[in-house]
Amino acid sequence: MNSISYRDRPDAIRALIDVDRVHRDVYLDAELFALENERLFARAWLYVGHISQIPEAGDYLSTTLADQPVILIRQADGTVRVLLNRCAHKGAMVLSCASGNAGKFLRCPYHAWTYKIDGKPLGVPLRNGYEGTRLHECEAGAGLTNVATAVYRGFVFARLAPEGRSFEDYAGAMLPVFDNLADRSPAGELRVSGGCLRSVMQCNWKIYLENVIDAVHPVSTHESAWQPARDAASEWPAHLPRPMALEQLLPFGAGYDFFQQAGARVYPQGHCILGTQASIHSGYDALPGYEDALRQAHGRQRTHEVLSFTPQNAVLFPTLALKSSPQTLRVIRPLAVDRTLVEIWALAPRDAPAELLHRTLTYNRLTFSPMSMVAHDDIHVFETLQKSLAGNGNPWVSLHREHRAEQTEAACPDISGTSEGLMRNQFRAWLDALVSSTDA
Ligand code: FES
Ligand SMILES: [Fe+2]
Known part of the structure; x- marks a missing residue:
């Protein structure tokens, strides 16, 4: 394998793809795999699941997209959302089962911060301890991150990058x-x-x-x-x-x-x-x-x-x-x-x-x-x-x-x-x- 860094070397990445052959590093190099997660998978619309798998409000699936744990969850109004499966407090995984029903709210197993099923913050234990702090002014106070989500004919897709083309345009x-x-x-x-x-x-x-x-x-x-x-x-x-x-x-x-x-x-x-x-x-x-x-x-x-x-x-x-x-x-x-x-x-x-x-x-x-x-x-x-x-x-x-x-x-x-x-x-x-x- 080449022993060069690809991260800041677009020329070196370009040299891997010839018109009629590819360099073996595309299959073997761990740094290229990390770059694929950042630049390819995180920006693509990736399949998450099918709406028939989550028919009731609170039904969820958990999976991983571009190395990021995510939850696909049915909302009370029938829509679906994809959330990062990462507690806003210290980053614990909120739901660790592959599928289930979360009920009316999500509760982190670590310190019991709770969230509505759309990811919005609901409550924290020892609420008085947060009075006068900056929690609500920063990301930790904003709840679980929503990921761009698209549903097409029942197939659910997500794009981790906040900006990018629409699913219809991509597909x-x-x-x-x-x-x-x-x-x-x-x-x-x-x-x-x-x-x-x-x-x-x-x-x-x-x-x-x-x-x-x-x-x-x-x-x-x-x-x-x-x-x-x-x-x-x-x-x-x-x-x-x-x-x-x-x-x-x-x-x-x-x-x-x-x-x-x-x-x-x-x-x-x-x-x-x-x-x-x-x-x-x-x-x-x-x-x-x-x-x-x-x-x-x-x-x-x-x-x-x-x-x-x-x-x-x-x-x-x-x-x-x-x-x-x-x-x-x-x-x-x-x-x-x-x-x-x-x-x-x-x-x-x-x-x-x-x-x-x-x-x-x-x-x-x-x-x-x-x-x-x-x-x-x-x-x-x-x-x-x-x-x-x-x-x-x-x-x-x-x-x-x-x-x-x-x-x-x-x-x-x-x-x-x-x-x-x-x-x-x-x-x-x-x-x-x-x-x-x-x-x-
Ligand atoms: S990490 Fe989730 S409540 Fe602390
Ligand atoms: Fe085959």
Whole structure:
């Protein structure tokens, strides 16, 4: 690794990102990880949770965004807020459970300072001791810090930086992906269902994120899953319906041509969609009555739009990956430069056949659970890659596939499903975020 400081050296950060390759320090350097927290994650709109997880006033979720503990909490008027989970007195964590109901107020477990559920200060023990002091003139007297919050179709996002672009502006062309997911329900509503699969990997978060849009690896990495599925399918009695597991695993072995023609599109801010034309999810069987129910609710045209869009993965850079069918969310929560938590959530479209949720839960267990037939092969590669990259050898990681020197990539958003243009686009956004404050 380089032994230089990156903090005040935008030139040194720029030198890490070439047009068709990146320096290994982007995956290995702890100072760059700290800068990512400050300059990328803190300024991005990050996914926090879904409103269906906090239906009642006082219901909350706690999580971490850019290394900051936060609480997502439902208010008495039905709105939601994201608060820093940090007591205004000495900084203790106010709520340490992953979820629950706080009741009508929040109480710090350390010295019992209390707050309204919107974060405003409510009371302190030994109130007389504060009379005549400057407590109410300073931050400690102001309660819990509210973080910029946006709700879109039930998905809740937060931006830690007080100033910045709106969520709609940030997400831009990705908004229709959320619309597509919500409109998979005749009622236009989703509900998180079936708990969360959590997996901690000893690798940099970008190794995971790149894999989400890497359509070249399934043929080789997941041969151990699709080959047995193919063998089983060839012997499956024709008069019996195929199990869902076969329907879901067989396309992993679809071949390079299929993935190339699946198509992809890159967007500003590092967002992208893999599978604009087709994906491993395109061939799922139609469910009886479902299309009719959608037509009644949304009309023929919208129903066609919704059901014909089955991206393999859509990425809201830098930490959220979505599938429309099955209805799955993956949330990347970076823990350290070489440690990453991934959360996998299933969404159930309201008033839709139970089979849809069944399909999602089966898919998540089959492919994303660390005990699955698929994810353990990925995780093996991620963790060994993280180690071997730090060893001797070429310090540059190749992103050459389908890079043509004569073309300006930004002017060609539609690319093949196997192009590393998807990753190059992410690194352009990464670089932008990491050097923009130092350029100002
Ligand atoms: S740290 Fe919370 S009341 Fe003292
Ligand atoms: Fe994989």
